[in-house]
Amino acid sequence: MFRNQYDTDVTTWSPAGRLFQVEYAMEAVKQGSAAIGLRSKSHVVLACVNKANSELSSHQKKIFKADDHIGVAIAGLTADGRVLSRYMRSECINYSYSYESPLPVGRLVVQLADKAQVCTQRSWKRPYGVGLLVAGLDESGAHLYYNCPSGNYFEYQAFAIGSRSQAAKTYLERRFENFMGSSRDDLLKDALFAIRETLQGERLTSSICTVAVVGVGEAFHILDQGTVQALIEAFEIAGEEAPASEPTAADQPASEPGVAADQGAPAEHDAAPMDI
């Protein structure tokens, strides 16, 4: 995409019928670190890559709980994502207060989309620079939606957004037909495999990824580091590294995750110093 004379305002159409500011907002999503989601009949899993700016800082929080039955993973301008997740929480609470029942996921997603659309039609606003993967469970089953800065939303069986998400999408495209009948553990395994695809050879450990689940009888929650590391090892997903170093490196995480999860102390050399 190049600069052109129609891209200054969000309220300016190009002769080809495009709103460039909205498209630029969608570019911002592609620059964010990867987030993926997949669902079965009874569970939805969200996973994302958590890169810290430097070794000295903490990781970005990219997965938020909106309610017991809805969670969201974001990619792009995380500040915008935080604001939108606060909106989602508030909508869920208000709906529960008025109707004494959980907000249906489809309704929340439409409200989010309408909110995003407003920002594409006001000259004094700018579009939200964040893509949202909304995972939720309601009376009609398990759902995964993608909300786009343009105000569009789609329902997916599985999806990936953010940088290098194409690799994850390719992996998911090969497997998605089986997801509906997958067990919770299979879904988690596929999520971690898909995340590994986006890492392009880098070793997958629980310190650089976050995983969250919601399912029938299981409220939305983020899995703790220890559990994720155990899953990674169980599925032998860690990735390609010099075989000699693998066995010794694999032993350490097994004994340390409890400590690492509690204190966030750098038990391994690749655990961030400030893990909040």
Add this chain to the structure above:
Amino acid sequence: MTKQQANWSPYDNNGGTCVAIAGADYCVIAADTRMSTGYSILTRDYSKICKLADKCVMASSGFQADVKALQKVLSARHLIYQHQHNKQMSCPAMGQLLSNTLYYKRFFPYYSFNVLGGLDNEGKGCVYTYDAVGSYERVGYSSQGSGATLITPFLDNQLKSPSPLLLPAKDAVTPLSETEAIDLVKTCFASATERDIYTGDKLEIVVLNADGIRREYMELRKD
């Protein structure tokens, strides 16, 4: 020329009594389950007790529609707190929130007489007692509602904990054990039921301690 009287009141009193007692490492909150209006009984099986947080339980007597609304507001505020702070609200924090919420409606109050019971940040039992507009105080024990006038003097005498009326204020937790406190609560209600027409049917007792929350019931006279 007589002063004009209201032909309608937004409030009603559904009666009932609530009690809470704080111990060294537990808290007992109890309320009867009778809901009345005027001289009639609406139901014999209505809970006046609401769990607001893991370590915080509220019992309220008065106008149950306002009580229900108050419970909903506090539960919603607690959800917001959990989203922002990533943890449950402590009992003292909820105590302050309840006071602020009640005073917020100072000029059209919640007709709700509350006792808040739970464990404080150190795991000791704590009880907070309120009036309808949010004036509150931490005490070792409290009673509210139609049977309160019958129960409070009895608790003053039996609990062997410093009366909240003493100055300077003393640490008010009762030296009684959990089982002794529960038996005392049952005795209180059995007596109050005898003389107060709005108290009876069934007693609901909630006990909070380090192991979690437990609920017990006891039958009361139904007349």
